[in-house]
Amino acid sequence: MGVVMSVEEVxxxxxxxxxxGIGGWGSRRKPMALVRAIHRSALTDLTIVSYGGxxxxxxxxxxxxxxxVAPFVTLDSIALEPHFRAARxxxxxxxTEYDEGMFxxxxxxxxxxxxxxxxxxxxxxxxxxxxxxLRTVRSPYEDQEELVAVPALTMDVALVHMDxxxxxxxxxxxxxDPYMDDLFAKAAGRCFVSCERMVRPGELxxxxxxxxVSRMHVTGVVETPGGGHFTDCGEGRDEAFQRHYAxxxxxxxxxxxxxxxxxxxxxxxxQEAVQQWREEEGR
Amino acid sequence: MSATRAEVCVVACAEAWRGDGEILAAAxxxxxxxxxxxxxxxxxxxxxxxxxGALLTAEAVPFGAPAGAVEGWLPFxxxxxxxxxxxxxxxxxxxxxDRHGNTNISAIGDWARPKSQLLGxxxxxxxxxxxxTSYWIPKQSTRVFVPKVDVVSGVGxxxxxxxxxxxxxxxxxxxxxxxxxxxxxxxxxxxxxxxSAHPGVEVEQVRAAxxxxxxxxxxxxxxxxxxxxxxxxxxxxxxxxxxxDREVKA
Numbered sequence: 001m002g003v004v005m006s007v008e009e010v011x012x013x014x015x016x017x018x019x020x021g022i023g024g025w026g027s028r029r030k031p032m033a034l035v036r037a038i039h040r041s042a043l044t045d046l047t048i049v050s051y052g053g054x055x056x057x058x059x060x061x062x063x064x065x066x067x068x069v070a071p072f073v074t075l076d077s078i079a080l081e082p083h084f085r086a087a088r089x090x091x092x093x094x095x096t097e098y099d100e101g102m103f104x105x106x107x108x109x110x111x112x113x114x115x116x117x118x119x120x121x122x123x124x125x126x127x128x129x130x131x132x133x134l135r136t137v138r139s140p141y142e143d144q145e146e147l148v149a150v151p152a153l154t155m156d157v158a159l160v161h162m163d164x165x166x167x168x169x170x171x172x173x174x175x176x177d178p179y180m181d182d183l184f185a186k187a188a189g190r191c192f193v194s195c196e197r198m199v200r201p202g203e204l205x206x207x208x209x210x211x212x213v214s215r216m217h218v219t220g221v222v223e224t225p226g227g228g229h230f231t232d233c234g235e236g237r238d239e240a241f242q243r244h245y246a247x248x249x250x251x252x253x254x255x256x257x258x259x260x261x262x263x264x265x266x267x268x269x270x271q272e273a274v275q276q277w278r279e280e281e282g283r
Numbered sequence: 284m285s286a287t288r289a290e291v292c293v294v295a296c297a298e299a300w301r302g303d304g305e306i307l308a309a310a311x312x313x314x315x316x317x318x319x320x321x322x323x324x325x326x327x328x329x330x331x332x333x334x335x336g337a338l339l340t341a342e343a344v345p346f347g348a349p350a351g352a353v354e355g356w357l358p359f360x361x362x363x364x365x366x367x368x369x370x371x372x373x374x375x376x377x378x379x380x381d382r383h384g385n386t387n388i389s390a391i392g393d394w395a396r397p398k399s400q401l402l403g404x405x406x407x408x409x410x411x412x413x414x415x416t417s418y419w420i421p422k423q424s425t426r427v428f429v430p431k432v433d434v435v436s437g438v439g440x441x442x443x444x445x446x447x448x449x450x451x452x453x454x455x456x457x458x459x460x461x462x463x464x465x466x467x468x469x470x471x472x473x474x475x476x477x478x479s480a481h482p483g484v485e486v487e488q489v490r491a492a493x494x495x496x497x498x499x500x501x502x503x504x505x506x507x508x509x510x511x512x513x514x515x516x517x518x519x520x521x522x523x524x525x526x527x528d529r530e531v532k533a
Contacts, residue, residue, distance in 0.1 A: 025359055051359075052403075070403060071403055071404060071405055071406070072402045072403035072404070072405045073402075073403060074402055074403075079402060080400070080401065080402065084400065085399070085400040088390070088396070088397055088400035089396070089397060089398070089399070089400055091395075091396040097389065097403055097404055098404075099404055099405075099406060099407070099408040099409045100359075100363060100405055100406040100409065101363040101366055101367065101406060101409040102408070102409065104360060104363050119367065119409070120367070120409070120412045120413055120450070120453070121366070121367075121406075121408050121409030121412060121413065122408045122409070122412075123408070123412050123438070123446055123450055123451075124408070124411075124412055124435075124438035124442040124443055124445070124446050124450075124451070124454075125404065125407070125408035125411070125412075125435050125436060125437070125438050125442070126389070126394070126404075126434045126435040126436070127404055127408050129394075129435075130394050130434075143449070144449070145449055145450060146446075146449075146450055147450075176336055176337040176338060176356075176358065177336070177337040177358040177359060178358055178360070179358070179359060179360075180359070180360060
């Protein structure tokens with residue numbers, strides 16, 4: 001069962017060198033409050049496992065990342081993530097690049113304590129060349145088909161962001177897509193849930209099939225109103241702010257100003273700075 | 284009515300799904316998305332199309348419009364299972380494509396330290412090895428049509444042949460549509476062949492925008508013109524804001 005924690009307590013329980021899975025997809029329902037807290041922490045040498053978006057970008061920008069494990073890194077409405085691009089082009093991060101389906105099979109394997117799962121995805125592509133550790137497996141049945149054995153994507157910790165959670169850590173999503181958040185929760189040794197809104201046990205009203213993450217997989221839960229900002233948390237992405245992020249990220253001086261304004265304080269300071277930015281921009 | 288180049292491209296994309304029946308038409312890029320929905324509204328009514336997100340729409344909806352009535356749910360996890368299941372024909376983009384149909388959306392230059400990091404392989408490896416696959420390339424040039432792609436994201440015919448007939452039995456590259464022409468791989472060794480040039484485009488122009496030896500057999504026909512009904516559907520129903528013109532300039 002999860003216990004109610006603060007953002008600082010969650011990040012304080014992490015260690016450098018850990019493998020951290022991050023839920024959501026691209027620039028959608030990412031646990032950005034927790035990511036921002038890692039950004040301002042002393043953590044380093046992390047392996048980040050993610051359907052990557054600005055979570056990967058921000059952590060690369062802060063030099064927190066040794067390796068990225070991902071099928072893509074994108075901001076969705078802006079195709080390429082500037083910080084991730086820069087890190088790759090500088091050669092400052094290692095990259096385990098998987099097909100999207102392979103990545104899901106890796107999560108499924110880890111979530112179900114299997115060493116690997118077989119799939120055709122990856123065969124014939126350079127995913128096999130750039131991941132020389134990947135192995136294939138031959139079907140033991142009559143077909144004898146050779147398939148990619150996607151290794152379990154195990155992780156020390158998973159961070160996911162829910163629209164609503166109760167104080168025990170049960171989490172509900174309200175958007176159209178659960179992404180793979182429940183698999184991240186099951187694949188990790190420990191899972192921390194951040195949520196836009198926290199309620200008492202028994203008050204998670206709504207269709208039962210939108211209850212995505214169970215307290216049996218959750219170590220801690222933290223309420224972070226606006227904690228998914230600027231990614232899409234059901235009511236749409238803050239596209240204006242994402243454009244501001246991407247434009248700033250493309251230029252070192254502009255990024256220093258962005259980081260100083262938005263990322264130098266705690267989460268409350270971030271939310272306040274965003275509010276002020278919106279007022280200045282007349283949004 | 285006379286059609287713009289973008290409208291010719293929308294119809295050429297739509298033609299990729301002709302005969303597919305009741306499968307998901309998965310599309311990337313404006314003209315490709317419009318093409319999938321146009322095919323559904325006209326000659327291929329059994330197709331399933333999305334709202335661009337997790338919803339299978341009850342009817343083909345205008346570009347960028349809300350889903351309206353829904354007939355199914357296809358969040359990413361189900362979409363990725365559907366790739367394995369096979370009832371899907373995807374039309375992807377490509378930053379590089381070679382004559383065997385290998386494509387790259389991952390990185391330009393040396394993968395270990397790319398000159399330009401792009402998206403990552405995304406679903407291209409699985410798509411190409413599991414599903415019928417076509418490509419929509421809005422701006423054909425020798426930068427895109429290259430002798431050899433830097434990273435093989437989508438699997439081409441030479442790579443599929445190396446895997447052998449069993450592993451590659453679902454590999455099925457259908458066609459490539461660009462702003463200039465339509466191509467397929469209907470040659471003995473699966474090399475790319477020019478099928479038709481769009482109205483107003485010379486074969487020489489297509490050849491000049493291609494960085495490898497293109498198979499050209501005899502007289503190259505012209506890509507078909509949209510019908511009046513297709514033009515009406517594109518202009519009045521599917522894309523009244525004219526977003527197709529941003530992708531392919533008039």
